[in-house]
Amino acid sequence: MKYHIVQLGCQMNISDGERVQKTLDKMGFEATENEEEANLLGVIACSVRQKGINKVYSRVSKWNKWKHKKNLITFVSGCVLPADKDQFLKLFDLVFNMSDLSELPTMISQYGIVSPAGMQTLDSGFEDLDYSKKKSINPAEFRLLNVEQEKKKSSSTLVKNENIEEFWHIIPKYGSGFEAFIPIQNGCDKFCTYCAVPYTRGREVSRPSTEIIRELENLVNLGYKSITLLGQNVNSYGLDKNGDEINFAELIEIIGQYGDKLEHDFWLYFTSPHPQDMGNDVLEVIAKYKCLAKQIHIPVQSGDDTVLKSMNRNHSLEKYRSIIKSIRRILPEATIFTDIIVGFTGETDEQFNNTKKIMAEFKYNMAYIAQYSVRPGAVSSKWEDTVDKETKKKRFHELTEELVKTSLEHNKTMIGKTYKVLVRGKDRKKGYLSSLTEGKLIVRFASDDESLIGEYVIVKVNSVVAFSTEGELIQTLSDK
Numbered sequence: 001m002k003y004h005i006v007q008l009g010c011q012m013n014i015s016d017g018e019r020v021q022k023t024l025d026k027m028g029f030e031a032t033e034n035e036e037e038a039n040l041l042g043v044i045a046c047s048v049r050q051k052g053i054n055k056v057y058s059r060v061s062k063w064n065k066w067k068h069k070k071n072l073i074t075f076v077s078g079c080v081l082p083a084d085k086d087q088f089l090k091l092f093d094l095v096f097n098m099s100d101l102s103e104l105p106t107m108i109s110q111y112g113i114v115s116p117a118g119m120q121t122l123d124s125g126f127e128d129l130d131y132s133k134k135k136s137i138n139p140a141e142f143r144l145l146n147v148e149q150e151k152k153k154s155s156s157t158l159v160k161n162e163n164i165e166e167f168w169h170i171i172p173k174y175g176s177g178f179e180a181f182i183p184i185q186n187g188c189d190k191f192c193t194y195c196a197v198p199y200t201r202g203r204e205v206s207r208p209s210t211e212i213i214r215e216l217e218n219l220v221n222l223g224y225k226s227i228t229l230l231g232q233n234v235n236s237y238g239l240d241k242n243g244d245e246i247n248f249a250e251l252i253e254i255i256g257q258y259g260d261k262l263e264h265d266f267w268l269y270f271t272s273p274h275p276q277d278m279g280n281d282v283l284e285v286i287a288k289y290k291c292l293a294k295q296i297h298i299p300v301q302s303g304d305d306t307v308l309k310s311m312n313r314n315h316s317l318e319k320y321r322s323i324i325k326s327i328r329r330i331l332p333e334a335t336i337f338t339d340i341i342v343g344f345t346g347e348t349d350e351q352f353n354n355t356k357k358i359m360a361e362f363k364y365n366m367a368y369i370a371q372y373s374v375r376p377g378a379v380s381s382k383w384e385d386t387v388d389k390e391t392k393k394k395r396f397h398e399l400t401e402e403l404v405k406t407s408l409e410h411n412k413t414m415i416g417k418t419y420k421v422l423v424r425g426k427d428r429k430k431g432y433l434s435s436l437t438e439g440k441l442i443v444r445f446a447s448d449d450e451s452l453i454g455e456y457v458i459v460k461v462n463s464v465v466a467f468s469t470e471g472e473l474i475q476t477l478s479d480k
């Protein structure tokens with residue numbers, strides 16, 4: 001029996017999807033890219049934009065039309081707002097919070113008849129499976145039970161993460177053999193006004209550090225070379241445990257010490273930290289250890305204090321400036337990436353110009369610039385979207401021009417230098433491979449040796465444009 005999953009949204013959803021896939025693989029299902037040959041169809045939803053949620057509705061209405069001719073079970077999980085959840089319960093067979101993933105096998109096996117032909121064929125595939133956590137839910141009642149549970153939950157708008165620890169125990173089916181993400185926390189306590197994550201993922205919960213380190217050591221032993229600690233606010237890691245867990249600086253220090261003892265290398269990244277919780281302790285630890293990558297992604301969102309306030313970012317521009325200064329002082333070789341929203345509700349020309357000024361001042365290597373759009377469920381969705389589309393587009397292009405300048409300026413300093421890079425795949429340019437430096441800058445080089453993918457090599461940079469560089473292969477480094 002085959003399954004097909006539609007994954008929408010950010011790295012967090014992709015990481016969650018890897019655990020969903022592993023759960024289904026363990027049940028004996030086989031993944032397929034072709035949704036038409038699957039009997040189990042699922043969506044990992046994203047509520048960041050209405051467009052994403054519309055995609056979920058269109059997919060499930062197509063799948064539901066197939067039900068009269070084949071046996072199908074549909075499910076949805078991921079970032080789902082309470083209002084959409086109520087609708088999804090009418091459209092999908094199974095709707096669950098990601099933290100309840102460990103119950104998915106029970107839900108599927110006990111779901112019962114979903115089409116006139118019944119699910120006998122599907123049931124037969126479950127015979128040899130180990131349901132150590134099997135709970136006795138009457139299939140006929142499952143859906144009703146869920147509706148009742150969801151009705152109760154709708155009185156509270158926040159998702160509860162009671163089973164998140166069980167979710168983290170599931171070993172994911174990593175999408176790559178050399179790059180992996182490790183979730184270290186779930187949820188968010190920050191409540192930025194443009195964002196619905198606290199309502200879809202609930203409050204911040206930190207994963208036990210022992211488990212994080214175990215997962216990391218396992219990946220490193222398997223030869224993974226780029227590992228990213230993932231969370232909505234990684235640097236507030238541990239704070240929800242009131243002293244019963246180490247903090248983020250301590251977590252990466254343990255990883256740094258572990259990396260120092262190894263004979264082979266890996267690079268550890270994290271995303272995203274929040275400026276409010278970013279202290280020099282984290283930067284000082286990164287400076288000490290070779291495996292802690294010298295690349296910092298620190299979202300600024302706006303260069304104007306009034307806009308930051310209306311976004312409820314809980315820090316001033318001055319605080320952010322002090323972080324950038326610390327990065328430049330403690331980690332002079334680090335590349336700096338950011339996220340910016342242009343055209344947020346009420347953003348004036350003058351306020352936008354303040355953002356433009358910080359682009360020139362902070363000289364980012366990369367900025368992910370978004371034109372503000374109303375995000376359903378977020379606080380700002382109740383406010384008038386005052387900046388018109390054309391203005392947003394214009395501001396987007398102006399910031400991109402600034403970014404092109406700073407990226408190019410930095411990349412020019414790379415010419416003639418050699419870099420250790422991780423080869424990630426074939427480049428769009430024929431006969432070339434694409435790689436990333438430790439600072440996540442792109443270097444393409446001429447080679448058709450695909451055995452280098454997933455390996456470190458040394459390249460010399462010969463020419464650059466904004467956002468990417470081109471070089472030549474100097475040396476291969478296989479440390480497998």
Ligand code: SF4
Nearest residue numbers: 188190191192195197
């Ligand atoms: S910090 Fe803000 S933007 Fe990030 S997940 Fe939390 S509420 Fe959303």
